[in-house]
Amino acid sequence: MTINWQLLMPELIIILTFILVAIFDLFNSIQKTVAAWLTIVGCAIALYVSIDMLQVGMEGTEFSNMIQVDKYSLFFNVIFLVSTILVVLISMNYLGRTDRRQGEYYLLILLATLGMMLMASGNELIVVFLGLELMSLSLYVLAGYFQRSMASSEAGMKYLLLGAFASGFFLYGIALIYGGAGTTSIPKIASAITVNATSPLLLSGMFLLVVGFGFKVALVPFHQWAPDVYEGAPTSIAAFISAGPKAAGFAAFLRIFLEALQNIQSEWIVVVTILAALTMTVGNLVAIAQRNIKRMLAYSSIAHAGYVLVGLAAANKDGISSAMFYLLIYCIMNIGAFGAVILARTEDGESLMISDYAGLGFKKPLLALFMTLMLLSLAGFPPTAGFVGKFYIFRSAVESGQIWLVIIGAINTAISAFYYLRVVVAMYMREPEEELDFHPYPSLLIVALTLAAIGVVLIGILPSYFLSPAQISTFL
Amino acid sequence: MSKDLITLLLISPLIGFLINGLFGKWLKNVSGWIASLAVLIPFIISAFFVFPAVRGGGELKAMLYEWIPIESLNIGFHVDALTTVMLLVITGVGFLIHIYSIGYMSHDSGRARYFAYLNLFVFAMLILVLGNNYLMMFIGWEGVGLCSYLLIGFWFDRKSATDAGKKAFIVNRIGDFGFLLGMFTLFAAFGTLNFDQVFGLAETNTYEQVFGASTLIVATLLLFIGAVGKSAQIPLYVWLPDAMEGPTPVSALIHAATMVTAGVYMVARSSILFNLAHTGVVVAWIGVLTALFAATMALAANDIKRVLAYSTVSQLGYMFVGVGVGAYASGIFHLMTHAFFKGLMFLTAGSVMHALSDELDMRKMGGLRSKLPITYWTFLIGALAIAGFPLLSGFWSKDEILHNAWDSGHQIIFGIGLLTAFLTAFYMFRLIFVVFHGESRVDSEVESHLHESPPVMWIPLVLLAIPSLIIGAIVGWGGEHSAIHNFLKGVTGFVAHHGKAEHSNPVPFMIISSIVGIAGILVAWFIYRSKTPVSEPTNPLHKLLANKYYVDEIYNAVIVQPIRGVSHYLFWKIMDVGIIDGLVNLTAFIIRGIGGSIRRLQTGVVQAYVVSMVIGIIIFLGYYLFIR
């Protein structure tokens, strides 16, 4: 049996990077930042290779059809790798103050990234499960990475218990689908299922998969872990969890439901629609009531998962491509927003209360500018990327007749502007209550934020350059 | 290839803006050169567009990119002869003014910001003239308005500057509102805002009759309101004289050569609509009245920049006469020559200010001829050009407009225009005699460091003086068969005259207007040759003129104060605070209440989360197994 290693190049590069970082980490004498730079270089090479493969259009299956490399998985590789690079960039200065060795931090990030890539290219439910677990187990540790912080440990434990619980449902769902369809291979399930011959086994299995994915991408009512974990976890990890893993969850979610379970679309579309509406609404409503900016961003990211789910509810080719496009935008702007939170550090640690941001517009203009840009994009104002992303998502839903969902989405967008703009208003129009002593800007964080800002503006102005790769990369 | 040219043309001032905006702090004096380069590149490209071959025959159409697949939202550009003329004026005069600014702003700490705004302005102006639909034009229109506001208030620590900025902004909003309504009308009637489609449908008379037979009349008049605001015509001219608070090169570029002519461009661009609606006569009358009115105000002004500002308003009036009587090419011709000589005069005024430590009052000048020779001679060329001295550039374009006004049967407009030409020559040479001749009235302290401007400032003056001298003769020689008419024929050549088809002989008109112009100069010479200007007006007419007909005071009493009163009591106290705020607050209160109560479900205990998950699971599973 020969294996076409070329097909797995991005994954192999990540594994190689992992080994290199692990080896370098053994030597205490080497500077701490080497691990981070190695990670960035490895991810950048993998990103370059993925983009190259995407342009060439390299496709194929490997390992007895268990891995399916196609444009869809490569597009998601791009999303994951971009997120990882941005996260590593915002992490370096953030971790710089702690005196711990940091090799394991980047090792875990690399493992999680590998897990995400497996999820996107899994052609087999078990591979998806393995990818999911590889990603989740790394994230549990990362969430509890600040061992000396009570909040971080608590976040890790909550994430672990709830995540493992949801994994149990996910696995049981796979088992039931295995029983109902007689196979766990995604294309074979699709051909095994016909509209009329649905067994309760299959339906229950399908439903349990919704629960499992619903947890990973934080859909209401499976979302409650998210705010606590985001608040407690290191901010850079909150950015990481909110971006790549969510995209990976959707990558597998879309592929399984629109390929394997496409024939029983009528069975799941109602549930997905309800979940989307519920997620958008609850996410945005509760975000309004938040005072801690990390929790606010957590609820906002819940709401954004709802918007992406609208793409799945549209259940057409445009729905998939617009969801992919939106996830790319979402990852960039959300990491950017968390990066801006890291930027606002004081001597006492991070300033997380929204009231702390009062008057920052004039005291820290660059920080305020980045924050404003990211929040405007999250709120979906033209001409930022957030606007075009939402535009295409909602348009795909209109095309498939989900008018009500679009109306709910539009109302939610209006509600969300309220809490995003509140921060902007605080920054530019309020006087600070107390003088906070902010740290000077760390340079790498500025680099990361500049990249994110360029991304947000560029995609907003030239959407077609980014949308058309998504449009030709759908699996339908 | 040509698409790439347009992209490069458009993007280079944007890059200049970004570089100066982001890294200006570290650039020091380099910022001005970067900004100038960013305008030089588009100028070179525009020069290529003069050759129709580059434009692919007559017209170059390029869809730059599709933003969102909705027809009227897409960003498409086209370049035709009319656009080319505008491009050359904007980038050519703009480049020289950028160079001049390097010297003028060399001591200002905010010069990076200044050049960033200036580049942004050029970018917006290019969008305005390049757009292939009204929406793009509107985006550029708003963009130049914003830059104008920013640059008028550039020295924001001076209250008069910020006030002037606000005034410009608010008065322009009125005009923009008209433009917007006009655009809505067009969209309702035609279902598109694309120039080609709108004009094509209008000519074949296949459009929705939104306002019955007067649809086009309504649309063109609304568009013209926009032009009146932007190009400072009666009754919205009041912002332009105040706009002189900005740095002088800004006055030259934005408030003389380019932005204020956008209204003329818009009318010329919409020539087909104005012809079909026969609303040109309104345009011509507004134009000629503005020309006369502003010229009279220039007679009594003592601030050197204000004289030039009123003169600009007056000359813009001429351009509207041109496009109003159907002589679109002549209007654009005057736009072009005016950009050269008025830009030149503003820059020389800046040079005078530079020499006199920012003195603006003509009564404190005098006798500067020997001290500032280059400034004097270049200003003299500009003044001769605007006065219509034979064979200089202004002579050709102004004469064409008057000639066309007569030919199209508007004898009264012709008469008023001629009177204005006399007044123009008079007030310009009043300025020359008071500022450059006679006894020096300069403060002794200022006089001690009186100096001619550095080369970076006087070279642009010379480069602008040359076209002011000869461009009219080069492109305007030969009337209907001149270079400019041939060049613009494709765009504005049709229906040039709805009155007489036959052209009368142009030579008598040339002679008449030469006599009038020279007469104005001579009268000014007789009066101001040696006389010191009076410090305070004594006779009532002079007082009326010096106080600008009290228009600002009238507007304040009749419009501003009542609106402020109504808005304060009715709209703010009752409507806004009472009703709208109440509703908004109620909604916010309810939403926040719901959010707060859902929030309470988030207890922080893991098992509570498990419970909510399990409840969710049970509900959905129940739905699957039993209800479905």
Added chain:
Amino acid sequence: MALQYYLILSALLFTIGVIGVLIRRNAIIIFMCIELMLNAANLAFVAIGRELGDASGQIFVFFVMTVAAAEVAIGLAIIVSVFRHRETINIDEINTMKG
């Protein structure tokens, strides 16, 4: 023996696991209940694989067992780290973040 008995048994085990997660307060016992859920799934895999005459069902179980082992290792480490802070692993008391 027919497949459904195994499936019913596995469903029962799974439910017991879920109920355990719901009602127990000790983090380690909750964790054990989650392991029970995974094992219920394993039972289903093996049974279905045998019914279909397909070896993959049993191979999956090996994967799942590996994952479960990794999960236990990480889980216990995190629980220990929480214990160091709070001297308790009663999850009702670990609720500093809420709202």
